[in-house]
Amino acid sequence: MRPDQLAELRIPSDPRVAPDGRVAFVVTEVDLAEDRYVRTIWLWDGHRARRLTRGPGDTAPRWSPDGRRLAFLRADDGVAQVAVLSLEGGEAETITDFALGVDELAWSPDGGRIAVVATTWTDEWDGLDAAERRRRPRRIDRLPYRADGRGWTHDRRRHLWVVYPDRTEDPLLVTPGDFDESQPAWSPDGSELAFVSARHATRGLDPGNQVWTVPAIGGEPTARVEVGIWSHPSYDPAGRLHVLGIPDPDRHPDVAPLWRLDDDGVPVCLTGHLDRSHVPFVPPIAPAGPRWLDDGAAFLTVEDRGTIGVLHLDADGEVTRIVDGPRVVTGIDPLPDGRGAAMVVTTPTRPGELWWWSPDGERRLTRLNDDVVAEALLVEPRPFTIEHDDGVVVDGWAYLPPGDDPVPILLNVHGGPATQYGYGFFDEFQVYVEAGYGVVATNPRGSSGYGSAWMRAVVGRWTEERPPDLVDLLAAVDAAADAFDRLDPERVGVMGGSYGGFATVRLLAADHRFRSAVAERGLYSWTSFAGTSDIGAWFDRAYLRMDPVEGWATRWAASPLAVAHRVETPTLVLHSEEDWRCPIEQAEQLFALFVKKGLETAFLRFPGEGHELSRGGSPRHRIERFEAILDWHARHLR
Missing domain, CATH: 2.120.10.30 (TolB, C-terminal domain)
Incomplete structure (x- = not known):
């Protein structure tokens, strides 16, 4: 999938079923000329789906x-x-x-x-x-x-x-x-x-x-x-x-x-x-x-x-x-008698479509994305596992381009950390595969989808040199390279946003195998995050378990900025100027340190965007973001 093919996607959401079985739902499309999204209400009337309202913001x-x-x-x-x-x-x-x-x-x-x-x-x-x-x-x-x-x-x-x-x-x-x-x-x-x-x-x-x-x-x-x-x-x-x-x-x-x-x-x-x-x-x-x-x-x-x-x-x-x-169900709504339900379903190679569930089976009601699926290069993930000596098993997935030639590894780290990668459609992975990378994704300890103990395994651990999530992420690169011969362990890049940006810098400081990195919308200093983030008043205490008034030593010890002087990998720092979840001062501090250190680096700032740039930013900014990331990795991994 190419970055510009974002404009061809039609994303359904929020299905709602009437008492007679008709289904209203939202379809989001991209108007690249106007640099905006057009959202309209559609109706499935029992025979076909049609646009019901004019938009652009319905x-x-x-x-x-x-x-x-x-x-x-x-x-x-x-x-x-x-x-x-x-x-x-x-x-x-x-x-x-x-x-x-x-x-x-x-x-x-x-x-x-x-x-x-x-x-x-x-x-x-x-x-x-x-x-x-x-x-x-x-x-x-x-x-x-x-x-x-x-x-x-x-x-x-x-x-x-x-x-x-x-x-x-x-x-x-x-x-x-x-x-x-x-x-x-x-x-x-x-x-x-x-x-x-x-x-x-x-x-x-x-x-x-x-x-x-x-x-x-x-x-x-x-x-x-x-x-x-x-x-x-x-x-x-x-x-x-x-x-x-x-x-x-x-x-x-x-x-x-x-x-x-x-x-x-x-x-x-x-x-x-x-x-x-x-x-x-x-x-x-x-x-x-x-x-x-x-x-x-x-x-x-x-x-x-x-x-x-x-x-x-x-x-x-x-x-x-x-x-x-x-697969991933992004929304469901049933008939009052439970004999049927409308749902939006997505898979790694199929953007969302409207489906109908009944006790007798399922059927797809829309084909909103048939054209882009037919035209784009979309690959299925190949699952693998990371098995630690202590018995911990971590799920991972590799997305490989077609062919037999060796390809660079691009480790992606999700946000959260209490979110999950898996079996939904993710444009990011498909864009990087199209560009010739072997994408590696995993759900390290701290992710959701695996229960309370897994989600809380990182709480109070980020002051350690190698906390559980860091161990899992580094092991994912080795396990993927062992499982798939085409993945080249000598050409490894890493990237991530939000918690993924936080983890990216910690990975770079802990291991110098990475040849290219993109740190995006990350938390790099708990010390300043505590006073500038919209969740800073409590998020540090939730994960670091420190005193909210006197815990400054703990905040700094858990900060990627405290170890960023060890980074040797060329790193692109990417951030939005109106991000109030991880404010841009986080990236400004990281970039300044990298420049003073003499590291090969660049700072890309997106005006008018917030924390959700990669998913909901303006269409042009999303495409420009992809182009900048691909250019950076190409210079260091190709």
Whole structure:
């Protein structure tokens, strides 16, 4: 696959099934001439899939309970509002006008109301024009005060509102106050809403939050569970509240099973025995809660050893895997009776397509990417394992170009670290294979998809000379070269973003076998990250287990910058200027050290981009990024 073929991909997401079996879903395409993405709502009507809305910023389709109307988010001017389209004819009508837009929406069970999460200015900043907002000094009294992908957050709040599709009543603010809310869910009788909000004294200093309920007409919210790390509240048909998450806010990272919240406030774990998580956080995979059926059963996605499959959880708590195999399900929504479900499925050689699942089998409903699949060079991964002397076994995959000639090794390190590589479509690997590299990927200790102990194996270990993840990554190069004769162990490059950038510099300092490196959007100094990142107030304590006020020696000892003087490999440093997850000061420090050391290096800065450049940055920037990476590796590995 060539970098420019990004513009040929059509990526489906967020499938939603109407009561009669029709499926609404989002398709994202690239408009390279305008350097933008075009997102439209499509409809599969039982016979064919067709574009339903014009875009360019239509997302989040949600059926009314009777299936006659479709609500969605429309962002014509970059600010999303709720639009409602009658499937019986006519144009979509925009029904909201919030200053900073709407992020989420959910129909009430009777179809007469829609709960939304809308962002509005705080009193101090409301009514100011754009010039005055740019000029005014910012008085900040809390952490965090900005977020990656969103920018400043101290001057606005995300609140829960109820709006009316027929616009007969004004929008109702359900949750006023100095807090933010998200993820609304209606009770079956429509009398209350559940939502997620951090309102505890140490909010912002830890990843904790709570699930709350509030009368749908407004009132005092009630906390339904103690502070933990919770997401995706939902009600089963009997009105019992469920949530995904981790009950201990100091337990990040960990698997996030499904819990039932009984009236006594004590959560009951329903899927903890699986030792797997239901909330993958890698775009375009949308973290999804349970999809409830009329009989009290539910469909749930599950991460497992490089795959994402689907589970059926019956009303008695029995779990059956109904979708598995070497693939990744990025979204699923069933009929209320469970006799069918729409899902978006991706494999290493097939960008996402819409599929229909039933107890009798599966069938593909769309062929959005047939042309690019036919034209591009797309190769299947070849699995291998890394077997350590202590019995630890690590999964790995090699992507090899066609032919028999020796090829350079390009070790890729994923972000997170609590994410996973595996059996989904990943344009990065296919681009590097097209360029003639043997791509090696692995899920070292610290990754998700392998259970709690695996995910937490790196916690408190990064001050060590060779922590478990570093051992696994170095061993992956050797194991891949042993398994596949074409991989040339004398020509090895390494690259990674976020945690992958962090790991890349640590690998370069620990082992000088690498001839080329790209360190991207990485965390290089825990010392400054603690004060500049949007998660810096708690992420260091989660992984380093140090005192948040006095733990500076531990922060520095775990920093790649502390050992970067040992690096001898030519290294391209790549970063986005509006990255608030790993702010660009991280890359500035690393690049400055490399220049002072006399290392062959370059610094590529992307204006206007955030942490998600490689996945969601502007199309031109994504292509230019690929070209820069390929040029760097070609100069040192070819």
